[in-house]
Amino acid sequence: MGYSYDSIPTYQGELYEACVNKTMELLNFQGSIHTGWEGMNQVGTPLKITAIGGAYEGSVFVSGGQVTNAITGAQELYVFSPQGLPFDDVASMVKWYGDTINSMFVDWTSLPDPDDFAGPIAQLRTAAEKLTIDDDFGGSKYAAPLGRNKELDGNVTSITDKIGNMSGLAMNTFGNEWCNQLPKTLACQATVVRTLYGTIAGEKEVWTRAKQVVADIAGKGVEAAKSANGQGPGGGLDGLDVLLSVAGAVALIAAPFTDGASLAVVGGLNAIGVIAQTSADFVPEPAEPEKKGLDSGHPVGVLYNMQEALDALNTQISNEEKGIQKAMGKYLSFIGANSDSFAIKTPDLIYDDNKGDYLAINKFDLHQVATEWMRENGECYAAASTALDSADGSGPWSRPGSIGVGATGPYPDWSKLRNDVSPYVARLYTQNEQSRAALAIVARDFGRTDDQIETDLQAQTAKIEAAGRTAGH
Secondary structure, eight states: OOOOGGGHHHHHHHHHHHHHHHHHHHTTOEEETTTEEEEEOTTOOEEEEOOTTOEEETTEEEOTTOEEETTTOOBOOOOOSSSOSSOOSHHHHHHHHHHHHHHHHTTGGGOOOGGGGHHHHHHHHHHHHHHOOSOOBOOBTTBOOBOOOHHHHHHHHHHHHHHHTOOSHHHHHHIIIIITTHHHHHHHHHHHHHHHHHHHHHHHHHHHHHHHHHHHHHHHHHHHHHHOOSSSBTOSOTTOEEEEOOTTHHHHHHGGGOOOHHHHHHHTOSOHHHHHHHHHHSOOOOSSOEEEEOOBSSHHHHHHHHHHHHHHHHHHHHHHHHHHHHHHHHHHHHHHHOGGGGSOOOOHHHHOTTOOOTTSSOHHHHHHIIIIIHHHHHHHHHHHHHHHHHTOOSGGGOOOTTSTTSTTTTHHHHHHHHHHHHHHHHHHHHHHHHHHHHHHHHHHTTTSOHHHHHHHHHHHHHHHHHHHHHHTO
16 A cells, blocks of 8 residues: 555544554453443443543533543543553543554655755756766666766867967967866866755755655555554564665766766866775665564554654654765765865966967967857856856745654755855956957957057957846856
8 A cells, every 4th residue: 555645644633543542452442432332441430431531421511521420420440451551541541542643654654845946957967967078977767867967078188289280389388277177177166066966966855755755654654553453562563664775876877967976077176085985885775675664463562663664764864964964975075175176267268468379370260260260168157157146045845843863964064065166166257257358359359469469459348347247147
C-alpha cells in the first residue's frame, strides 16, 4: 500500500483511534472509541465506559470516558493492569495517546516542499551550462547531465587563435592577460556553480525521500497499532518495517557535478584534493536502506518504535546536510585562497599609458573577435550572472528547527558560497564588455595614431564603467 505525506493528519487520527481501541481490547473490553466499551475490572465487576467523544443515552448527553457499574449505573474507579504503562486509567490513556501522537508529528508535517526547489535548481542549471566549456558532466537517474557550452568553447578557442596570430605590445598583452586566463577563470567559476547546482538538487531529493518515509511511518504505524497482540516486543504483524532511504541522496545527485579535475589541469591549482574531499563529504548510498520495525505487542511500543524511526530519519537528514555544509566550507576556503583564478584582471590594453603598438593587428579578425565572438560570450556571462543572482532565497529550505541541521538547513553555507562566486561572474561580463569595446575601437581606428586610439579607449572605458555601476555589475 502506498502512503501519502498529505494524508498524515488522517493517519494521525486513525493512529489515535487504533491505539485506544487496541489498548482497551488488550484489557478485554469490547467496543470502540465511538461506541464506548463493556468489560470487567480485575475483580469481575462489570463495567461500562462511554464513548471517548461522549454520547447521548436517551435524551441525556454523557461526557466521554465515564466509567460506571454496568448493573447499578454508579460511577466506578478503574485502574489499568498490568502496570508499567505511561497511563493508568481511561482519562490518562486518551490524553497520553493524543499528546504523544501530536508531538511526534507536529514538526514532521511542515517539511520543505521539493517542488519549491524547482526554480532555483533551474536557474543554477542555466548558470552552470552557460559557464561550462571543458567537459560534459554526467548526471544520474535523479538529475539530467549538464552539457558544456559548445558555442562559448568554440568562441574562446577562436579568439585565442586570432589574437595569437597578431603581434605588437597591445595584442600580446591582451593575449596574456585575457585569452590565456579565460579558460582557467571559466573552469573555476563553473566548478563552483556546478557544485551549487548539485547540492541544491541533492537537498531537493532529501525532502522527496524524507516525506515519503514520514508517510510510511505514519501509515504503517496505524497498521502496527491495530495488529498489536499483547505478546511483548515484536508481538504484532510481521513486515511492518519502514526503509529509511534518505542516506546517500545528496551523493547520488551532487557527486557527478563536483568533479573538478579539469579545474586543476586548466588552472594549475591544487584543487584535486579539494574536489576529492568534497565528494567524500557526502554520505555514500548504502548497499541497503536502514530498516526500522514498527510492530510491537502493545500500541505504546508501536509509538516508541515510530519515534525511534523518526529520530533515525532525522539523523540521516542531518548527515546529508552536514555533508553539504562541509562541501560549501571547502569551496569557500578554496575561493579565498585562489581568488585570482576566479577573476580576470582588466587587460592593460584599456589603461595603457605607454601607448602600445596597436597597429600590428589584423583589422578584420579583430573586428570579428570584438563584435561577434566576444559579444556572444558576453551574452553567456550576462545570462549566467542573472541566473545565479535569481537562485537565492531561503524559502524552499525552511522547516522546523528540530529537523536536519536547523531552521534553514545548510542554506546559510550554500548561500554564502553563491554570494561569493556571484560577483566574479558579474565582473567577467563587465570586463568582457570593456575588453571587446576596446578591441572594437582598435579595429575601427585602424590607421589612426596611438594617441588618437588611446583617447578613444579612455572615453569608452569611462562610459562602460558608468554603465556597469548603473547595472550593478
